[in-house]
Amino acid sequence: MSQTFKGGVHPDYMKAPEIPVTVITPPPQVVIPMIQHIGAPCQPLVKKGDKVTMGQKIGENPAPVSAPVHASVSGTVVAVEPRPHPLGDMILSVVIENDGLDTPCTDMAPLTDEQLRDPEAILDRIREAGVVGMGGAMFPTAFKIRGGLNKVDKLIINGAECEPYLNGDHLTMLNYPEQLLKGIELVRIASGVETAYYGIEENKRDAIDLLNSLHPEQYGIQIVPEQVKYPQGAEKMQVFAVTGRRVKPGGLPSGVGANVISTRTCYAVYQACCEGRPVIDRIVSVGGSALAAPVNGLTRVGTPLGYLAEQCGGFVKELRKVVLGGPMMGICATNLDAPTIKGNSGVLYFTEEEDQHVDEPTCIRCGKCITVCPMNLEPVFMYMYYSKGDYENLEKYHVTDCFECGSCAFNCPARMPLTHAFKTAKLMIQAKAMKEKAAAEAAAAKEAKK
Amino acid sequence: MSEQKERIILDVAYQPQVRTSRDTRSLMLNVIIALTPAIAVSVWQFGLTPLVVLASSVCSAVFFEWAYRRLMKKSTTIDDLSAVITGLLLAMTLPPTAPWWLPIIGTFFAIVVVKQLYGGLGKNFLNPAMAGRAFLLASYATIMGNYSIPRGLTGAVDGITMATPLNYLYGSDPMPAYFTLKNLFLGYMPGAIGELSTLAILIGGVWLIARKVISWRIPVSFIGTVALLTLIFGGGGMGHADFMLYNLLSGGLMLCAFFMATDYATSPVTLNGQLLFGFGCGVITVLIRYFGGYAEGVSYAVLIMNLCTWAIDKAFHRHQFGVTKEDLDAQKAAAKAAKEAAK
Numbered sequence: 006m007s008q009t010f011k012g013g014v015h016p017d018y019m020k021a022p023e024i025p026v027t028v029i030t031p032p033p034q035v036v037i038p039m040i041q042h043i044g045a046p047c048q049p050l051v052k053k054g055d056k057v058t059m060g061q062k063i064g065e066n067p068a069p070v071s072a073p074v075h076a077s078v079s080g081t082v083v084a085v086e087p088r089p090h091p092l093g094d095m096i097l098s099v100v101i102e103n104d105g106l107d108t109p110c111t112d113m114a115p116l117t118d119e120q121l122r123d124p125e126a127i128l129d130r131i132r133e134a135g136v137v138g139m140g141g142a143m144f145p146t147a148f149k150i151r152g153g154l155n156k157v158d159k160l161i162i163n164g165a166e167c168e169p170y171l172n173g174d175h176l177t178m179l180n181y182p183e184q185l186l187k188g189i190e191l192v193r194i195a196s197g198v199e200t201a202y203y204g205i206e207e208n209k210r211d212a213i214d215l216l217n218s219l220h221p222e223q224y225g226i227q228i229v230p231e232q233v234k235y236p237q238g239a240e241k242m243q244v245f246a247v248t249g250r251r252v253k254p255g256g257l258p259s260g261v262g263a264n265v266i267s268t269r270t271c272y273a274v275y276q277a278c279c280e281g282r283p284v285i286d287r288i289v290s291v292g293g294s295a296l297a298a299p300v301n302g303l304t305r306v307g308t309p310l311g312y313l314a315e316q317c318g319g320f321v322k323e324l325r326k327v328v329l330g331g332p333m334m335g336i337c338a339t340n341l342d343a344p345t346i347k348g349n350s351g352v353l354y355f356t357e358e359e360d361q362h363v364d365e366p367t368c369i370r371c372g373k374c375i376t377v378c379p380m381n382l383e384p385v386f387m388y389m390y391y392s393k394g395d396y397e398n399l400e401k402y403h404v405t406d407c408f409e410c411g412s413c414a415f416n417c418p419a420r421m422p423l424t425h426a427f428k429t430a431k432l433m434i435q436a437k438a439m440k441e442k443a444a445a446e447a448a449a450a451k452e453a454k455k
Numbered sequence: 456m457s458e459q460k461e462r463i464i465l466d467v468a469y470q471p472q473v474r475t476s477r478d479t480r481s482l483m484l485n486v487i488i489a490l491t492p493a494i495a496v497s498v499w500q501f502g503l504t505p506l507v508v509l510a511s512s513v514c515s516a517v518f519f520e521w522a523y524r525r526l527m528k529k530s531t532t533i534d535d536l537s538a539v540i541t542g543l544l545l546a547m548t549l550p551p552t553a554p555w556w557l558p559i560i561g562t563f564f565a566i567v568v569v570k571q572l573y574g575g576l577g578k579n580f581l582n583p584a585m586a587g588r589a590f591l592l593a594s595y596a597t598i599m600g601n602y603s604i605p606r607g608l609t610g611a612v613d614g615i616t617m618a619t620p621l622n623y624l625y626g627s628d629p630m631p632a633y634f635t636l637k638n639l640f641l642g643y644m645p646g647a648i649g650e651l652s653t654l655a656i657l658i659g660g661v662w663l664i665a666r667k668v669i670s671w672r673i674p675v676s677f678i679g680t681v682a683l684l685t686l687i688f689g690g691g692g693m694g695h696a697d698f699m700l701y702n703l704l705s706g707g708l709m710l711c712a713f714f715m716a717t718d719y720a721t722s723p724v725t726l727n728g729q730l731l732f733g734f735g736c737g738v739i740t741v742l743i744r745y746f747g748g749y750a751e752g753v754s755y756a757v758l759i760m761n762l763c764t765w766a767i768d769k770a771f772h773r774h775q776f777g778v779t780k781e782d783l784d785a786q787k788a789a790a791k792a793a794k795e796a797a798k
């Protein structure tokens with residue numbers, strides 16, 4: 006019996022794991038943004054005219070919540086300036102003219118066998134190699150593991166890959182099973198736990214069988230098959246499916262002694278520790294009806310989105326939007342010059358075929374949003390209060406617990422913009438709280454002056 | 456090249472970027488499909504006359520929806536098929552021999568007064584078809600109570616109209632022999648267009664549940680409550696089990712439970728709220744059948760429970776994922792302590 010959670014939806018999966026991984030030719034110029042993680046932005050370590058090697062560290066910040074960035078090609082730095090970031094806005098980036106040689110950087114040697122048993126050495130290397138949550142959250146992995154030390158007794162590796170279109174995790178399991186298991190073992194050692202639970206959705210049966218045949222128990226790994234359902238890969242749902250524990254509202258998985266690390270992150274940990282290779286590339290699932298066929302491309306970090314599309318055969322239909330990540334939680338890029346970053350599991354080039362926009366959506370009160378919400382929320386009422394601007398009731402209906410998985414809006418026959426509304430509402434509530442806090446502090450300061 | 460790129464203007468749509476293929480229209484279409492077995496039975500038992508009533512009702516419902524929205528300079532909404540459903544459902548509750556103009560009056564009340572005046576689709580608080588029927592029942596009681604003899608029972612009684620099984624069930628006369636349970640199940644009984652055959656309605660209802668258009672909660676709790684109460688209290692000069700079965704098979708119970716009480720806009724969306732709603736409909740139906748002035752109570756039961764929907768949804772507001780009973784108790788205790796501290 007495979008494990009799961011309550012609620013959720015079954016989108017059209019559109020997956021293509023049977024398509025072998027193509028190596029995307031690195032572009033003539035890569036753009037490496039200084040923000041590819043949650044936390045303090047990196048400061049560039051190079052300037053215009055510098056020669057860099059592939060894998061050389063080119064940006065870092067000593068703050069604990071941060072992750073350095075590395076050159077994904079060798080060549081010459083031609084600019085250090087704000088450039089379009091895939092998530093919007095202009096962000097300070099290092100632009101490298103590719104010399105096509107891929108001269109490797111030798112700064113980072115593989116860890117010795119002794120170091121591979123030392124949690125501190127592994128954690129330092131994870132940080133140094135710029136490993137972040139590569140499922141899309143891009144939270145610095147070393148900080149996440151450190152934060153869970155002595156609190157976490159259940160380490161969960163996320164192999165659900167429940168978003169449509171994405172195949173990167175599945176292909177990593179199939180192509181590099183031993184390396185992946187080793188990477189998971191390293192994360193397990195760094196986390197100081199006995200067993201890592203690897204939750205994989207049943208639609209990756211071939212990968213489950215392959216990994217099971219490689220004696221995962223020798224690495225301290227137990228594979229947990231899970232029901233195919235979106236959002237199985239959401240942290241809270243993963244924790245519940247594997248351990249039966251419920252993360253508290255507003256809390257982190259570590260609050261119930263669990264930590265969730267994604268498949269691709271574990272593979273990045275393997276590369277960092279055993280190959281001395283920082284995060285400079287990843288499998289990006291490229292799809293959408295604007296392209297002739299989907300591609301699973303091993304793509305360097307910093308590859309511009311327009312160039313990536315050209316490498317994947319170019320557009321055969323008129324492009325309407327570019328989605329970064331999966332279609333359920335992915336957000337839209339605004340500029341084809343923006344580069345892919347560490348967290349991009351997919352890039353989808355959509356035409357109006359995928360568009361489901363309606364001009365005047367009308368809620369019919371069918372309640373289908375309620376039955377699918379994995380957080381047990383009531384989107385129909387949340388939306389009603391949102392459209393009235395009633396933030397007090399929005400909070401009462403726990404809008405802040407919405408993690409924007411998009412299940413409600415996906416399932417809405419009336420095509421109400423539910424998730425979008427809740428995202429906005431959360432930002433407004435946050436802004437309001439900050440304003441109140443500032444006002445209270447100002448009042449306290451005034452009081453103190455007296 | 457870069458100039459060309461800049462000319463591409465990309466949409467920035469909110470997530471999710473993909474949606475289910477099922478939209479409002481396809482849900483409504485499923486309801487129409489689910490009603491066809493019941494319509495077929497009425498044609499089988501009464502010939503083409505029910506079709507005249509149905510056609511008049513659907514056409515007028517769509518017309519009023521279109522005309523009102525146009526007069527009020529609002530967008531046209533007849534494409535969503537909800538007006539077609541209101542027309543169909545209202546006609547389903549009328550006698551097969553009703554005059555062609557009767558449903559026009561009913562749909563005017565249903566579409567314009569009950570639905571559109573409150574904002575249209577999804578915003579009305581009473582079921583339009585049920586309210587339309589209640590309006591006609593109050594205005595044209597004689598026509599609404601005239602049930603002609605179905606083909607399957609030709610020659611069973613003299614005249615052209617006959618009393619319904621419900622009249623006998625709660626009247627002083629014993630149930631006639633031609634109203635066997637099997638006859639009622641298959642549709643050999645006088646009654647409104649849509650309520651003849653329990654079998655036909657069940658086929659439609661199960662289809663709706665299987666297609667996930669409606670949930671099982673309201674129909675099961677509605678019918679279950681009626682079954683339980685009539686089984687306990689009995690009556691009709693027969694065994695309790697028979698009395699219960701006659702109650703389930705006669706009148707509009709099945710039609711209402713599957714098609715009227717499950718109306719999205721006017722029934723609760725909370726899951727436990729739906730169970731309570733069905734229970735309430737069942738209790739009121741039984742009360743009206745036992746003690747009311749009308750033989751049939753389901754339409755009033757549904758209308759009364761419609762009025763409670765908002766309160767039920769409020770009461771069954773559920774807690775978010777991750778909240779335990781201890782958390783709630785602690786919250787309550789904290790609120791109590793704060794209240795006392797304020798005193």
